[in-house]
Amino acid sequence: MTSILFETKQDCEALLMGNDAISRGALEAGVNVVTGYPGTPSSEIVEQLAKVAEDCNLYVEWSVNEKVALEVAAAGSYAGLKSMCVMKQVGVNVAADSLLHIAEYGTRGALVLVSCEDPGALSSTNEGDSRPYAKMMEFPLLEPGDFQEAKDMAKWAFELSEDLCNVVMLRSVTRLSHASGNVIMGELPKVAPEAVFDFSGTPMDQMKGSILAFPTLIDPLRRRQQEKLAKAETFFEKSVFNTYVGPEKPELLIITSSVCQLYAKEALSILHLQDRVGLLKLGTTWPLPPKLLGKYLGACEKIFIVEEGTPFLEDNIKTLAAEKAKQVGIKTFFGRKDGTLPPVNELNPDLLIEGITSILEIPFQPASDGYKAKAEEIAAVGAPVRELTFCPGCPHRASFWLINSALKLDNRSGFLCGDIGCYSLGAGPCGFSTIKILQAMGSGMGMASGFGKFDRFGMSQPVMAVCGDSTFFHAVMPALVNAVHNQSDMILVVLDNSGTAMTGFQPHPGSPAGATGMKLPMLDIEKLCCAIDIRVEVSDPFDLKGTREILLDLLEESGNPRVLILKQPCALSPIRKGSKMYELSIDTNLCLAESCGCNKLCTRVFKCPGLIWDTQKEKIQIDEVLCAGCGVCANICPTGAITAERVR
């Protein structure tokens, strides 16, 4: 097995995932420094580049969080290196404070910020749109519209950043990052970078001065920044990534960007409207190219803005159209704001067909032979929703089982604040609906720190928070320090499954190796907690009895924060995958089924996919294909019908 990114030769065509195309583009640009924090749909970019780090002489790191990742990449730029920082949309919020200052000063070596976003929240807790940052913080924004462009624009982003001396944002979305298509490869350059940080010049000498955001320098810095943006605008007027297909005088002009251009293209093709409707695809979405837009706005009265996320293009194009009203005339706009497209969620070709036909008042009824009605009727009974659940053998199932039962036994309406990771599912049935608050990375701990201080207002509910090991380092540490310093009455449970499991086991500061597999010192969460003078317990969530005792004891204590670390590797982790700790079997004589009084605790309540209820025999059964052999179910069956034999 070889890396397609490195091995595929120039001019060869390959099937590349959008994220791989971005990685290849970075390699073709001669990238030197790559940083990021894992998050779907962005993680593969850093992962793939880590694999070729040795061959391509790259420094690749998974940073502790996105802010630090951007700072490390900026340091690369300031040392004259070509640098890239990768994150999902929410990460840009984490990095935003540094981003503002980096954009204000500018860059030396190229600095490209890649934000992979998730319209439709397919794998996110939000539909965050980072494009407004480009406008707010005044730096250029690029949006590739297909797989070839993902590669080519990633490469161009580095060149542009070097030309402008400022950070450039490349925005992808799930349907590009996690989709695949044909990409023709370009040349991989030979690079021999040298890193030096030069501070010999005056503070306004961008290439040689100290980098200082002093209040007295802000006026000239911002003027310089805006000159760069004006220069970007002139480049964008002629960019090959802004394309128009359609008649000279279209009846309707679609203006779009990103993967939406593929939806628009397909909708027009299905409707056979290519001769009546124009399609202006923008690859450069901030700053907008005013002359180019003026030209096409002037050719058509009806403008349909097609985009996902916030009405970013729509608002900015409307502003531009107002400024150019004398030249282009009065327009009628359609888009998300007027309801031609739904105001939220991702788009697809069908939604575009609906939008276009409604604007042009074309009757469009897909051929109906009764198929749809029949298939939907069958699916209503034949395909019940497949709810997300913890994997068989997942330590989180045991952890939430324990936390849930401890809070119930405690009987004071205690509750759990959640966090971001697989364990977010602890808010759903597979986690016994234990999590009652779920928002951003680290916010469960921060809120628990708050809830734990409200005793003076009569709040007597026990407060717990939960976080993963990667999240602990990412954003929980400052909140925990806050809880210690302010003596908040709460319990933090760290679900330590030995890696950033949700996104594919990327390492974090508690891991024995970094992104490239190089051995690195492991930070010990227990020792860190001890160092900030907090009571800390460690247990194995598969040890139900021992862990329950610790949890109940922690719940009895009050007046200060306490930490419980539940350590057990993820069932899919390389250490555990495919190797059972126990071989499970059922003694059908001991299973009393409906007459037991346990209310089918194993399947109805515990709900591990490795356990199935045999409706014929009315007995519990182990699914040998799915069972991961954790042995936890053997400890929850009141009659001992499930037996676990240690095999490892």
Added chain:
Amino acid sequence: MENTLRCDPYNLIITGVGGQGNVLASRVVGDMMIAQGYKVTIGETFGASQRGGSVMSHLRISARDGFSPQMPKAKAHMVVALEPMEAIRVLAVYGNSKVKVLCNTRPIQPVGVICGDQIYPEPKQIIQWIESISADARFFDTTKEALDLGNSIFGNIMAVGALSATGDLPMPLKVFERVILKKIPVGKVEINLRAYKIGKNLIRDK
């Protein structure tokens, strides 16, 4: 290049449950098409779905252009299902009266079924339903065959083998051999070749 596609674009959906190797199966088909000069777009829904959820890959195969990673509704030519209930779920949105189906019959119970909130339909009933909403449906137990090879995961490559036997897409064995060599560790190539051939014969035998 000779275009031997039955339709252009040819719309294929490979569906299953997280952990069944859906993504690799779609990449293998995609790579086989690109190796022969076609344009391919694969749209995949994964991420959180690997935690026991439904997984679906949309493959758009064309001799002329790249298409949307999301297939328009009711436009599938072929649905390959690694799990039977998922075939029904996909057909309800992307199926049509001309659609063909290749379906593994081994169920993976959703958590709602395990806890008794939902009912998993009888296997015979599922087959009847799928037959009633497809022009041609073939069923096989690739999970059983794959377990005989040592791991249920090989069911994905078996399904790709079965797809090759339908003749809907140009999928010569030698192209598969070339593609799989680049996709997986050397030690696993032989067993995947066997899986592919078993899958091919599952269709031929009917």
